[in-house]
Amino acid sequence: MVMVNHNTSYMGNYIGDYIEEFLKVKGKKSFNTEKTYRSSLNQVFKDILGNNDYIYITDKNIEHDLRSEILFEYFDSLYDAEKEDGTRMYANQTINSRQSAIKSLITYLKTKKIDGENLIKYDLDDLKVIESLKNIGEEIEMIPFELSMEYIEYFGKEEQGLEKSLIIELAIDSALRASELLKIEWSNFTPVEDGVIMKSHGYNKGKGNEEWIDKISFELYNKLLQxxxxxxxxxxxxxxxxxLVGMMDRANKLLNNTDLEYSFHSFKKLSVTMCYLNNGNCIDSAMKKARHKNVNTTMRYLRLTNLNVTGIISAKMTTAEELYKTASHELLLECLEEMRPEMLLLLNNKIKNKITK
Known part of the structure; x- marks a missing residue:
């Protein structure tokens, strides 16, 4: 079961009667509609508030414990939740039903007035970050390395540009999720001889309240110090x-010339994929980078369509294996210039490792 642990000790006025009133309104459409909304709200309240009894839910629970960033983190965790075999625990339709129910309830409660004042204080525009998921068969796409660099450059010119560009760089380097990056503190970093250790502590843990650890270069750490x-x-x-949601929406419209829509989670997929390639197609390294408990989840991240690896056997059969050895230096450079940036990055890392040995 997915749980989001937050402080739910805020005192306030009980609003259970208004929640029941909302459900009865939904029931006017059909009994099944009311049943679906009631079930979805039960689960959201139980997972986040630890209580699915409407009688004891207060206006402060809605305003503080169900604010948009907590809901975002909750639904993000539902998407990533997995069974023991590595398959997803919740279908997109299930997640969308819970999203629709809680967003509709909050909107309804905001319209209610008591003695001329709104029943709850809530900026409904904040709920726009809770977006419906696509059809169940569609996965979040990995963003290409070259396009991610364009996103970094573009956001760097906006207001809060330094933060926006660096949070993407750190996401690509560390494979940390948005919820982890937004909580990260300077106390999470420890410089060592060959880099800087990043380690969770306190409330800044990963999915499922798990500890995480990674290492970044001194160069990236020095950029973060800005x-x-x-x-x-x-x-x-x-x-x-x-x-973050607004950033990705803008970039997808302005910089992305494909039919694919990338989310912030797409940077994590890029990070895991690059780790896989940079370590000789080692699935174990990618699994550790992604902090997955099941290798099947990592395999799902590394879809061949994302890597543009198709027809490789045919290509091998029709191309001399040592053709690169007979090509001129100028031709090699010309071909390298036309390769994808992530491939050149892998080559540069390989050269660097050879030199430093």
Whole structure:
């Protein structure tokens, strides 16, 4: 079961009667509609508030415990939740039903007035970050490395550009999820001899309340230190889920010339894929990078369609295996210039490792 642990000790006025009123309104359409909404709300309240009894839910629970960033993290965790065999635990339709139910309820409660004042205080625009998922067969796409660099450059020119560009760089380098990156603090970093260790502690743990650890280069860490210079002395990023969603929406419209829509999670998929390629197609390395418990989940991340690897046997049969050895230096350089950036990155890393040995 997916649980989102948050402080739910806020006191307030009980609003269970209004929640029941909302469900009865839905029941006017059909009994099944009311049943679906009631079941979906039961599960959301149980997972986030630890309580599915409407009688004891207050206005402060809605305003604080069900604010948009908590809902975003909750539904994100539902998408990633997996069974023991690595398959997804929740269908997109199930997640969409819960999203629709809680968004509709909050909208309904916001319209209710008591003595001329709104029953709850809630910015309904914030709920726009909770987007419906596509058909169940569709997965979140991996963003190409070259396009991700374009996104970094583009966001770097916007307001809060330093934060926006660096959170993407750190996402690609570390494979951390948005919820983990938005919580990360300077105390999570420890410089060592050959890089900088990033390690979770306290409330900043990963999916399922699991610890995470990674290592980044001194060069990237020094870039991150620029955030301290602009006043981010505790947490690295002051961005919100709403801004991350807005960033990706804008970039998809302005920079993405394909029919694919990339989300912030697409950077994690890129990170895992590059780890896989950079370590000699080692599935174990990719699994550790992704922090997956089941190898089948990692295999799902590494879909061949994402890597553009098709017809490789045919290509091998019709191309001399050592053709590159007989090509001129100029031709080799010309061909390398036309290769995908991530392939060149792998080549450069291989050269670097040979030189330093």
């Amino acid at each position: 955030l301290k210079e602009i006043g981010n002395t505790n947490k690295l990023f002051t961005l919100t889920y709403k801004k």
